[in-house]
Amino acid sequence: MAVDDSKDRSPSERVDVCVVGAGPAGALTAYSLAERGHDVVILEAGPRFSFEDRLRRMEYSLRPAHDGLEVWEMGGDRDAYASTGPLDYPLNDVRVKGVGGTTLHWLGYVPRYHEKDFEMESRYGIGEDWPISYDDLRPYYAEVEREMGVAGAEDNPFEPPRESPFPMDGFSPSHSDSLLVEACEELDITVHSIPQARNSETYDDRSPCVGYGTCIPVCPSGAKYSADVHVAKAEAEGARVIDRAPVQRLAHDASGERLEAVEYATPDGETHRQEARQVVLACGAIETPRVLLLSESDQYPDGLANSSGAVGRYLMDHPLVMTFGTASEPTRQHHVGFSTSGTHQFYDHEEPTPGSFHIGFLNYAGPSPVAAALSNGDWGDSLVSDVSTEVTGHIGTEALVEQLPREENRVTLDTSQTDDHGNPVPEVHWSVGDHAIETAEAALEVQRDILETMGARVTWSTNPRSPASGSHPMGTTRMGSDPESSVVDARLRTHDLENLTIASSSVFPTGGAMNPTLTIGALSLLAAEHIDEDL
Amino acid sequence: MELSRRDAIAALAAVGIGTGGVALYRSDVFDDGSTDGEATLDDPVDTMIALATVVYPSEVSGIDEFVETYVVGRVEDDETHERRTVQALTHLEGYASDEFGDSFVDLSPDERDAVLRDLGIQSARPNPDGSDVERIRYYLVNELLYALFTSPTGGELVGHENPPGHGGGLDSYQRGPDA
Numbered sequence: 001m002a003v004d005d006s007k008d009r010s011p012s013e014r015v016d017v018c019v020v021g022a023g024p025a026g027a028l029t030a031y032s033l034a035e036r037g038h039d040v041v042i043l044e045a046g047p048r049f050s051f052e053d054r055l056r057r058m059e060y061s062l063r064p065a066h067d068g069l070e071v072w073e074m075g076g077d078r079d080a081y082a083s084t085g086p087l088d089y090p091l092n093d094v095r096v097k098g099v100g101g102t103t104l105h106w107l108g109y110v111p112r113y114h115e116k117d118f119e120m121e122s123r124y125g126i127g128e129d130w131p132i133s134y135d136d137l138r139p140y141y142a143e144v145e146r147e148m149g150v151a152g153a154e155d156n157p158f159e160p161p162r163e164s165p166f167p168m169d170g171f172s173p174s175h176s177d178s179l180l181v182e183a184c185e186e187l188d189i190t191v192h193s194i195p196q197a198r199n200s201e202t203y204d205d206r207s208p209c210v211g212y213g214t215c216i217p218v219c220p221s222g223a224k225y226s227a228d229v230h231v232a233k234a235e236a237e238g239a240r241v242i243d244r245a246p247v248q249r250l251a252h253d254a255s256g257e258r259l260e261a262v263e264y265a266t267p268d269g270e271t272h273r274q275e276a277r278q279v280v281l282a283c284g285a286i287e288t289p290r291v292l293l294l295s296e297s298d299q300y301p302d303g304l305a306n307s308s309g310a311v312g313r314y315l316m317d318h319p320l321v322m323t324f325g326t327a328s329e330p331t332r333q334h335h336v337g338f339s340t341s342g343t344h345q346f347y348d349h350e351e352p353t354p355g356s357f358h359i360g361f362l363n364y365a366g367p368s369p370v371a372a373a374l375s376n377g378d379w380g381d382s383l384v385s386d387v388s389t390e391v392t393g394h395i396g397t398e399a400l401v402e403q404l405p406r407e408e409n410r411v412t413l414d415t416s417q418t419d420d421h422g423n424p425v426p427e428v429h430w431s432v433g434d435h436a437i438e439t440a441e442a443a444l445e446v447q448r449d450i451l452e453t454m455g456a457r458v459t460w461s462t463n464p465r466s467p468a469s470g471s472h473p474m475g476t477t478r479m480g481s482d483p484e485s486s487v488v489d490a491r492l493r494t495h496d497l498e499n500l501t502i503a504s505s506s507v508f509p510t511g512g513a514m515n516p517t518l519t520i521g522a523l524s525l526l527a528a529e530h531i532d533e534d535l
Numbered sequence: 536m537e538l539s540r541r542d543a544i545a546a547l548a549a550v551g552i553g554t555g556g557v558a559l560y561r562s563d564v565f566d567d568g569s570t571d572g573e574a575t576l577d578d579p580v581d582t583m584i585a586l587a588t589v590v591y592p593s594e595v596s597g598i599d600e601f602v603e604t605y606v607v608g609r610v611e612d613d614e615t616h617e618r619r620t621v622q623a624l625t626h627l628e629g630y631a632s633d634e635f636g637d638s639f640v641d642l643s644p645d646e647r648d649a650v651l652r653d654l655g656i657q658s659a660r661p662n663p664d665g666s667d668v669e670r671i672r673y674y675l676v677n678e679l680l681y682a683l684f685t686s687p688t689g690g691e692l693v694g695h696e697n698p699p700g701h702g703g704g705l706d707s708y709q710r711g712p713d714a
Contacts, residue, residue, distance in 0.1 A: 052551070054551070056551040058549065058551075059549060059681070062685070063661070063677065064661065065660075065661040065663060175709060208705075210703070211701075211702055211704050211705050212699065212700065212701070214699055214700065329712070330711075332710070332711070334695065334699050335703075335707045335708030336705065340708075368698065368699045369689075369690055369693045370681060370685055372693075373680045373683075374680055377658060379590040379676060380589060380590065380591070380648070381593055384693060388693045391693055391695065392693075392694065
């Protein structure tokens with residue numbers, strides 16, 4: 001798909017703010033600051049994708065001839081990395097580089113974190129407390145729900161207090177949900193809807209969901225929120241976006257207390273310096289620490305903003321555990337690509353371990369008709385018979401599991417490999433730990449109970465010791481009040497550099513088990529407010 | 536179960552093509568398909584239709600109009616796809632002529648099926664940049680199957696009226712099988 005190599009990617013004259021990364025954190029921060037009248041430049045390592053190409057990308061996602069990475073053009077030297085932990089970390093499967101970032105291929109669930117997620121050490125004596133509370137973040141949650149457009153129902157008795165209804169009505173439960181709800185009633189498990197950054201009606205001039213069923217990895221209708229929406233809004237407020245401009249390093253002044261410029265490369269082989277009064281790193285929990293480590297200097301030989309030694313450490317994810325089964329009746333999977341019901345009943349636990357998990361009921365268990373047809377090999381009448389059998393009766397549940405921060409889980413630089421600009425690639429070391437394993441076992445037990453109570457035959461479940469990544473890397477530039485043990489403070493400014501802010505899941509001191517993007521967005525709006533005050 | 540123009544339009548939408556293509560005639564988009572030194576195609580669309588009569592299940596009707604609408608729309612603004620489709624069809628035609636002594640469209644359904652099996656299409660990896668056989672799998676057989684199984688009628692063949700790839704709305708996921 002066509003890429004514009006000819007556009008002007010030279011730096012602007014010294015701007016108020018340079019934002020690195022055009023995913024949800026960068027887009028919301030940039031929009032918030034541009035709307036307040038500041039000059040903003042966004043540097044994005046990936047390209048700007050055409051909305052019109054989304055249907056073709058959907059075709060790629062549905063045809064087995066195309067690798068999953070092909071959909072959003074990930075992989076190759078630009079995205080090289082090493083995974084060296086006991087569990088493989090599939091980095092390029094869990095991120096997208098481009099305007100919109102990983103929200104281009106995310107699923108779009110946007111629950112708020114619970115109060116306990118901010119108070120793990122105080123409540124349970126494990127993990128860390130955040131330097132901010134749920135109440136501190138609550139107004140920003142409400143604001144980011146309006147910005148993204150969240151569809152939800154107020155039927156969840158376990159969610160933290162809200163101040164207003166969701167911006168849109170929630171999605172109705174599926175037929176498949178109804179089969180599981182009966183089992184949950186028998187097990188005294190309360191089921192409720194799932195808040196979604198997906199339009200249940202026209203919202204913000206974007207289409208309602210029309211049921212393409214391919215939310216991961218691409219929503220052709222634009223009903224699912226993606227951060228290119230706020231990049232466009234930032235541009236409408238005067239912000240400038242430079243795509244295909246991977247940042248090489250950050251340059252500080254002689255005092256070492258302020259950044260002077262952001263150095264970035266362009267497709268023509270040139271390197272440029274974008275000078276800025278304030279810099280916001282918003283490139284996720286892998287590239288954010290990598291940029292800081294790449295920015296080592298004589299004054300900061302261990303990397304920028306790293307006087308604590310915490311840059312890159314405490315990498316967390318949400319281990320994903322799933323249980324699948326087959327029912328004796330049609331379950332009607334793959335009519336939409338998102339879940340509509342689940343339960344947070346097991347989230348707010350009494351004892352430290354097992355920790356939090358929440359369960360979602362899949363509406364896309366088993367293969368879809370087109371996937372089954374295209375991977376079968378045969379054709380004609382026998383194919384239809386095979387596909388009918390293959391797609392019928394699947395039922396499945398997923399659970400995201402709480403993982404504690406562990407110092408040994410980290411992002412470092414692998415100097416044995418370089419990317420397309422000669423920089424060491426990120427080395428990701430990920431393991432899950434006993435707390436997460438015990439929590440995963442508890443989640444799997446509930447999943448099995450639900451499926452067996454509904455009469456399904458359980459056919460497969462995750463090994464709790466080797467779960468999948470929930471695609472939510474967090475924690476590598478943690479927030480805290482103590483500069484000795486954290487990278488950023490409660491307003492997300494680095495302890496070491498007074499004009500460097502980090503807006504990313506990398507600042508999470510603990511990860512909870514909720515999908516993190518709404519919290520990323522809320523923190524980004526909080527950070528923007530403070531940067532505005534500084535400017 | 537009858538495939539309709541609506542199904543073809545839905546299948547075209549699933550590859551990012553609007554409805555403009557359906558107003559075109561096959562002659563507007565395909566050249567004669569001839570390639571120096573290779574078998575020639577009388578009509579690429581006819582060959583695709585002949586292929587679809589084997590690839591699609593016997594209970595499906597309306598194949599001619601569905602395939603013509605889909606194939607013509609598919610290549611209307613995509614010269615690369617058109618060229619590669621014709622190349623794959625030409626290879627299929629050449630094999631039919633050489634091994635079965637007749638044009639693919641003039642073979643019986645059983646003979647067309649035999650052509651595909653003799654070529655090894657059943658086990659061929661679909662690869663747009665691969666060997667001749669892999670391209671037949673990708674540009675012809677899987678192309679037709681993708682069109683069928685992203686259309687409402689194709690989905691209904693396997694009990695799914697709103698298959699992934701088709702934006703069929705938000706009612707079907709809420710309905711039970713008997714609704």
